[in-house]
Amino acid sequence: MDILEDLRLVDGPVLWIAWAAGAAGLAYLLWHGGRRRNASTAAARRPDLMLPAAAVLAAAALLAAVHWLMIYVFSVFPEELPREVLAWSLLPVTALLLWIMLLWWTWRPGSDRPPGQGGPRRPARKTAAATAALLGVVLLSAVQINGYFGLNHTMSDLMGTAVARIQPLEDGLKRAPGAPAGVSLSEWNPPAELPDAGVLRRAVIPGTSSGFESREAYVYLPPAYRATPRPALPVLVLFSGQPGAPADWLTGGALRSRMDRFAAEHHGVAPVVVVVDPNGSASGNTLCMDSTIARADTFLAADVPAWINRTLDVDPDPSQWAAGGFSFGGTCAMQMVTRHPDIYGSALAFSSEKEPALAKEREKTIAGSFGGDTEAFDRQTPLRLMKDNRFDGHAIYFGAGERDPEFIGYMELLSEAARSSGFTVEARRIPGAGHSWETASKGLPGGLDFLASRWGIPQ
Numbered sequence: 411m412d413i414l415e416d417l418r419l420v421d422g423p424v425l426w427i428a429w430a431a432g433a434a435g436l437a438y439l440l441w442h443g444g445r446r447r448n449a450s451t452a453a454a455r456r457p458d459l460m461l462p463a464a465a466v467l468a469a470a471a472l473l474a475a476v477h478w479l480m481i482y483v484f485s486v487f488p489e490e491l492p493r494e495v496l497a498w499s500l501l502p503v504t505a506l507l508l509w510i511m512l513l514w515w516t517w518r519p520g521s522d523r524p525p526g527q528g529g530p531r532r533p534a535r536k537t538a539a540a541t542a543a544l545l546g547v548v549l550l551s552a553v554q555i556n557g558y559f560g561l562n563h564t565m566s567d568l569m570g571t572a573v574a575r576i577q578p579l580e581d582g583l584k585r586a587p588g589a590p591a592g593v594s595l596s597e598w599n600p601p602a603e604l605p606d607a608g609v610l611r612r613a614v615i616p617g618t619s620s621g622f623e624s625r626e627a628y629v630y631l632p633p634a635y636r637a638t639p640r641p642a643l644p645v646l647v648l649f650s651g652q653p654g655a656p657a658d659w660l661t662g663g664a665l666r667s668r669m670d671r672f673a674a675e676h677h678g679v680a681p682v683v684v685v686v687d688p689n690g691s692a693s694g695n696t697l698c699m700d701s702t703i704a705r706a707d708t709f710l711a712a713d714v715p716a717w718i719n720r721t722l723d724v725d726p727d728p729s730q731w732a733a734g735g736f737s738f739g740g741t742c743a744m745q746m747v748t749r750h751p752d753i754y755g756s757a758l759a760f761s762s763e764k765e766p767a768l769a770k771e772r773e774k775t776i777a778g779s780f781g782g783d784t785e786a787f788d789r790q791t792p793l794r795l796m797k798d799n800r801f802d803g804h805a806i807y808f809g810a811g812e813r814d815p816e817f818i819g820y821m822e823l824l825s826e827a828a829r830s831s832g833f834t835v836e837a838r839r840i841p842g843a844g845h846s847w848e849t850a851s852k853g854l855p856g857g858l859d860f861l862a863s864r865w866g867i868p869q
Contacts, residue, residue: 415566420557432550435543436505442540443508443515465511469504485769488695489816492845498554505547512540560847561662573657579611579629583636585723591642592723595679595866598641600634604678607670608632610660615686615717620708622696624687628656630669633678635723642725644865645718646681646732647710647746647754649739651847653692656685662847663736668854676867680858681732682724686714688742697766698742699790701779707790710742711750729803730865734758734857736850741766741792744824747804748795756805756864758857760850764820765791793827802832807860809853811843836860 417424440462477496480486516533562568592598611629634641648665650658659665665683673680688698688706696706710733719726733746733754740762747757768775773782780786788794806828810821818839825837838856843849 415564415569415571417565418563419553419565419568420560420563425553425557428550428553431546432501435546435550436501438543439505439508439512439540439547442536443512461511462508465507466500466504469500469507472507473500473503481770485771485774488767488769488775489763490770492558492814494558494813494844495555498551498558502544502548502551505544509540509544513537516540558844558846559662560851561658563661563664567661570657573660576610576612576628579613579721583609583611583631584721589723591726592640593642594725595641595643595868598634598637598639600677600679601637604633605636606633606674608635608666608673608680610666613721615714617705617709617713618716619712620705622704622706622709622713623690624709625656625690627687628660628665628685629722630665630680630683630685631722632669632673632680632682634673634680635682637678640723641679642723642730643679644681644730644732644861644867645724646683646734646758646861647714647718648683648685649688649698649733649735649742650685651736652689652695652738654738655692656687658847659685659736659850662851663854664851665854668851668858672855672858672862676862676869679867681861681865682718682722684714684718684722686710695738695768697768697775697779698745699766699779702781703779707745707749710746711753715753728753729755732756732758732861734760735762736760736847737845738763738766744792744806745790747806748792748799748801749790751801751804755803756807756861758807758809758854758861759821759824760809760853760857761811761814761817761845762808762820762824763817764823765793792824796827796831796833800832801828804832805834805860805864806836807857808835808837809840809849809857810838811845811849812839812841813844814849817845834864 443461443465473496477491481490516536556562566572609631611631612626613629615624615627617623632643635643648659650656665685669680669683688710689696690704696704698706698710700707718724731754733743734757735743740759743757744759744762745766746754766775768778776782776784776787808821808825810817821837825835828835838853840849840852843852
């Protein structure tokens with residue numbers, strides 16, 4: 411079972427098999443789907459390139475129509491899907507049309523050859539071969555799309571088995587009731603022996619003030635947290651993308667390995683990380699606001715900080731707290747640091763949107779969350795808040811994939827507004843990344859270094 415769980419999905423044998431199956435399947439469907447049926451000569455039975463070409467064009471038109479409906483009619487996503495994802499989606503749609511064409515030729519009345527011309531056909535066998543070819547193309551497309559988003563690197567990530575084994579936060583790791591904050595980082599000396607790695611735990615954060623019901627949160631505690639005495643550690647509150655879940659930071663974001671590496675370079679010291687859920691479900695979208703949808707802002711600005719301060723040994727100073735996230739989560743982090751600078755002193759915004767959104771069309775977002783009250787929505791957006799207020803002494807680290815032009819544009823817009831409003835800003839393009847978890851995973855070390863100097867973490 412461990413061998414299966416450790417099987418990598420983004421490289422190695424799985425990728426090679428997917429390429430072989432996909433290429434063979436597409437070749438089979440193109441060849442047989444384009445052959446003329448009941449032709450009397452071998453030359454006439456050669457593949458007709460017009461049929462595969464028509465299938466490709468029809469698939470492109472169908473995919474474009476479905477994508478348009480998803481974005482502009484049903485508002486499944488607030489942004490258009492990346493070009494790479496659409497390109498890899500074209501293959502299985504084309505293969506499906508060729509598969510339908512081949513099955514129609516195979517099973518239509520009169521398709522069997524007379525015995526004198528090679529014997530009867532075997533439709534079931536041809537159907538099975540065509541279906542296997544289709545599945546091969548689907549496999550290749552799924553592997554490539556998963557590789558682009560960078561969410562599931564192994565079978566364990568895909569099945570959720572490693573995340574399922576994370577234990578609940580036990581009393582021994584909680585703050586003793588009434589205990590004072592730990593020793594300040596400037597006064598704390600690391601003991602001779604510290605654990606080599608941090609620990610992950612899960613916990614439920616109650617929506618005491620907000621009434622919000624969130625999914626389980628995940629807590630990373632660095633090696634220094636298990637020292638005696640504990641230092642008063644900084645706090646990083648993270649949010650995932652949408653659709654998504656807090657566990658995405660553990661799989662696509664490679665959170666534990668990134669944090670352990672940072673801690674190893676800083677004498678066991680790293681922030682306490684709490685990955686929280688602002689949406690309540692995989693498909694939910696609260697906009698990280700208090701609106702007609704939910705009181706998500708109250709949950710993130712009141713319930714979450716109260717639970718952290720009550721439950722964990724951390725530094726309560728807001729200058730030692732940061733919010734961070736990817737895509738929707740990056741937008742949420744921007745909202746927290748601009749709406750609640752008295753709680754979150756800094757932010758890590760990876761692939762942040764320009765503003766929170768339910769749909770591509772702004773009017774749908776405002777109608778669905780504020781009953782059409784544009785001013786009520788506008789006064790809570792980061793751009794408006796940075797226009798109307800000063801944030802001297804606060805900081806934001808921006809990151810966007812270099813292959814993600816739309817979100818690079820958002821990063822440039824937001825970073826310019828942040829600088830103008832007094833934020834200390836650093837903005838980076840993440841090499842080789844698109845709008846994917848690779849941006850967050852590769853960008854997190856730079857973001858942690860940016861925060862470390864502000865937090866006074868020893869080198």
